[in-house]
Amino acid sequence: MNINKLLLCLVTGLLIFSASELRAQDKKKPSKKPNIIFIYADDLGRGMLSTYGQKHLTTPNIDKLGDQGLKFENAYGVMYCAPARASLLTGMHDARRDEFNLTNGGIWMELDQRLTMGEITDKIHNVIQPAKEGDVFLGQIAQQAGYTTAEFGKLEWGFATTPQRIERHGWDYHFGYYDHKRCHGFYPPFLFENGKKIDIPGNTHVDCAKTPEEESPENYKERWNMEGKKVYSENIIMDKMLVFMDEHNPKKTNKPFFIYFPTQLPHGPISIPEVHPELKDNPNLNEFEKEYGSMVKMLDRDVGRIYNKLEEMGILDNTIIVFSSDNGHNVYTNYEGRTDQYKNVITGEKYDDVKTKFYSDLSNDVFDGNNGMAGYKRHNWEGGVRVPLFWYWKGKINPGVVSQQRVSNYDFLNTLAEITGVPQIEEKDGVSYAKTLFGEKAKERPYTIVGSKLHGGAIITNDGWKLRHYIHDDIFQLYHLPDDYKEAHDLVTKYPEKVEELKAVLFKELGNNWKNGLGPVKENYKLYKAPKLNDIIDKQI
Numbered sequence: 001m002n003i004n005k006l007l008l009c010l011v012t013g014l015l016i017f018s019a020s021e022l023r024a025q026d027k028k029k030p031s032k033k034p035n036i037i038f039i040y041a042d043d044l045g046r047g048m049l050s051t052y053g054q055k056h057l058t059t060p061n062i063d064k065l066g067d068q069g070l071k072f073e074n075a076y077g078v079m080y081c082a083p084a085r086a087s088l089l090t091g092m093h094d095a096r097r098d099e100f101n102l103t104n105g106g107i108w109m110e111l112d113q114r115l116t117m118g119e120i121t122d123k124i125h126n127v128i129q130p131a132k133e134g135d136v137f138l139g140q141i142a143q144q145a146g147y148t149t150a151e152f153g154k155l156e157w158g159f160a161t162t163p164q165r166i167e168r169h170g171w172d173y174h175f176g177y178y179d180h181k182r183c184h185g186f187y188p189p190f191l192f193e194n195g196k197k198i199d200i201p202g203n204t205h206v207d208c209a210k211t212p213e214e215e216s217p218e219n220y221k222e223r224w225n226m227e228g229k230k231v232y233s234e235n236i237i238m239d240k241m242l243v244f245m246d247e248h249n250p251k252k253t254n255k256p257f258f259i260y261f262p263t264q265l266p267h268g269p270i271s272i273p274e275v276h277p278e279l280k281d282n283p284n285l286n287e288f289e290k291e292y293g294s295m296v297k298m299l300d301r302d303v304g305r306i307y308n309k310l311e312e313m314g315i316l317d318n319t320i321i322v323f324s325s326d327n328g329h330n331v332y333t334n335y336e337g338r339t340d341q342y343k344n345v346i347t348g349e350k351y352d353d354v355k356t357k358f359y360s361d362l363s364n365d366v367f368d369g370n371n372g373m374a375g376y377k378r379h380n381w382e383g384g385v386r387v388p389l390f391w392y393w394k395g396k397i398n399p400g401v402v403s404q405q406r407v408s409n410y411d412f413l414n415t416l417a418e419i420t421g422v423p424q425i426e427e428k429d430g431v432s433y434a435k436t437l438f439g440e441k442a443k444e445r446p447y448t449i450v451g452s453k454l455h456g457g458a459i460i461t462n463d464g465w466k467l468r469h470y471i472h473d474d475i476f477q478l479y480h481l482p483d484d485y486k487e488a489h490d491l492v493t494k495y496p497e498k499v500e501e502l503k504a505v506l507f508k509e510l511g512n513n514w515k516n517g518l519g520p521v522k523e524n525y526k527l528y529k530a531p532k533l534n535d536i537i538d539k540q541i
Helices: 003-029 060-067 079-089 117-127 137-143 165-167 217-224 233-247 287-313 409-420 498-512 535-538
Strands: 033-040 070-076 146-154 171-178 190-193 196-199 257-262 321-324 391-392 401-406 447-450 458-461 463-469 475-480
Touching: 033 287, 033 409, 060 287, 060 321, 060 391, 079 137, 079 409, 117 165, 137 146, 137 257, 137 409, 146 233, 171 233, 190 233, 217 287, 233 257, 233 287, 233 458, 287 321, 401 409, 401 447, 447 498, 458 498, 463 498, 475 498
Parallel strands: 033 257, 033 321, 070 401, 146 171, 146 257
Antiparallel strands: 070 391, 171 190, 190 196, 321 391, 447 458, 458 463, 463 475
């Protein structure tokens, strides 16, 4: 072989080797897209957090996300659990009566009692509308962006769901509950992992050991009778999540993950394996309140466990942690002679939800879980719908920033899309606020809609005007939130033009029929169909 041919072979060989080496290196190159973990607390009023002034307990791990990240002062959820999750997953506000079709819960307690898994899923599918062909859900946004997606904890849709629906919503992996009623107990005899029933030895209560909500000596005994209550659900779920994070470390997989963690905590009824040491000797709290505070402390502990795990894995700097809640505060510490969420404990007067309404000091809610606002869960007062929202990304999101922009849970889907490089879904109600996270000016919606079949809808403009509708008496109330944090001064007679302007927008969004400027008939507020699955079971068995 002459020298020219030899050189040509050497060069060709080097080029082939270099190309293959580059391809190998490219495969090893980790993804630059951030991992994202969204922690969705359950019934957590922002006043329960020490970053908002909670005096009876501390929440250092949750506080860190807000104090060292970006804190939204005007973030909105929904009035109660199931529609909040539907709204989050769809990017649509919860007054979209044609978007959400929910069932009653309880059917999964029949598993292996009277019904098989196949029979239960068939019954749910027979009464609940399937997702439309073009519907896009939260998990799918992350999948489109190349993420591995996972959901842990409380069921993510309605009051009863199925593995097929969870997969349709975009989750590659799932571990947790399928039934809302079972979610209200913390010692499940079984949970589900990717469509398979996972038995939990030592837990024997069909209703997951749900306890009574009111406190009494008898109920105290029932709560602390640990027979058939071996493993607390939050601990099982957290263990599964941390294992998933290990197995899907992007340093191993070269693929980012998106984890959605809708925890049960601190939703009642109150149940906790032990009272936290920080609360045990607090002379200002009774035993019931100490237990409830311990549920908040456990949630804070688990936020810390997630943070520490990311540090241990070496991926904290490339992980966004988002913390929020589905709705505002709920009072689970009702105690005769001390706390009563339904009446003024000083005067004995029941709240009429119009002229008189819940405030923590009037009902002796010692935690002030709604942070001084009016109302609580299931009400369209600010205490029922305004929630904590913190975004943390070490070194990327400027720490200590407090944004006054009004955002909602239904904005999260398009915000996720922008961050992960997926085109905006224009058909959604929500808009991305991603630019706000990084110091720029994001597009703002002109208003936020909150709807409810229980009490009525509300519209909040981005400059703080709020029109509240109380459907039971067809009453409208107008507030200017920047000047009236407690919603104490009704301006409905002072600004009639503003009332009419906001009514028109509200009812257009609600999609209801209304005549001559009057509110819609109550029937049109039935936003969700809720077939009673257990009634269907009884008729068919």
